Amino acid sequence: MTGRDPLGAAARDIREVLLTGDEIAARVRDLAGAITRDYADRSPLCVSVLKGAVYFLTDLTRALGIPVQIDFMAITSYGSARERSGVVRLLKDLDVEITGRHVLLVEDIIDTGLTAGYLLRLLQARSPASLRICTLLDRPYRRILDTLEIAYRGFEIPDRFVVGYGLDYREHYRHLPFIGVLRDDILSGETPPAGLAPAGDARASPA
Numbered sequence: 001m002t003g004r005d006p007l008g009a010a011a012r013d014i015r016e017v018l019l020t021g022d023e024i025a026a027r028v029r030d031l032a033g034a035i036t037r038d039y040a041d042r043s044p045l046c047v048s049v050l051k052g053a054v055y056f057l058t059d060l061t062r063a064l065g066i067p068v069q070i071d072f073m074a075i076t077s078y079g080s081a082r083e084r085s086g087v088v089r090l091l092k093d094l095d096v097e098i099t100g101r102h103v104l105l106v107e108d109i110i111d112t113g114l115t116a117g118y119l120l121r122l123l124q125a126r127s128p129a130s131l132r133i134c135t136l137l138d139r140p141y142r143r144i145l146d147t148l149e150i151a152y153r154g155f156e157i158p159d160r161f162v163v164g165y166g167l168d169y170r171e172h173y174r175h176l177p178f179i180g181v182l183r184d185d186i187l188s189g190e191t192p193p194a195g196l197a198p199a200g201d202a203r204a205s206p207a
């Protein structure tokens with residue numbers, strides 16, 4: 001027994017694995033293949049919004065067979081992840097100009113669609129040559145903006161709160177290499193996320 005526990009207690013907070021690391025990797029390769037074919041003679045700018053999409057963006061772009069650039073935006077969304085208000089404030093803009101560029105907005109998840117809708121309006125106003133959405137996860141049950149066109153979609157997932165592979169609950173679990181459903185006692189606040197609990201005390205008070 002070495003004591004090494006690569007995923008730590010965080011993995012034990014997961015009730016059910018929805019998508020394994022291998023399933024995600026295979027789908028990312030599929031999406032990268034489709035994007036590579038569609039942009040064969042072009043070099044798109046892949047734009048992501050911090051932080052959730054970072055894991056997907058890095059894996060996706062490394063699987064592409066075309067030259068790309070990456071850039072990031074940061075926003076605050078008012079309202080919780082479960083109850084979006086649709087009011088968004090830009091905290092960090094892109095570093096590069098996108099006028100005349102082929103832009104691919106890379107998201108980890110589209111839920112209400114309000115974040116992607118806001119970003120599309122913002123980017124479209126800068127006259128890119130083209131603008132498309134690629135999302136790893138599509139959870140359509142709470143969709144408010146139902147006119148969104150998603151060019152590349154990894155998985156449609158059920159109406160469950162998921163974490164891992166970039167997705168968080170109170171900033172925890174992003175590092176998990178799979179996507180899973182959090183235990184109810186963690187979601188309800190009865191038990192704190194593993195990272196908040198003192199070692200050996202899984203039921204410490206939430207911070």
Ligand code: PRP
Pocket residue numbers: 049050051052053077081084107108109110111112113114115116166167168
């Ligand atoms: C997530 C995700 C999308 C957004 C989707 O970001 O990365 O940007 O929610 O939700 P919507 O379709 O209902 O607008 P979040 O605000 O959780 O921030 P994070 O990326 O830092 O986790």
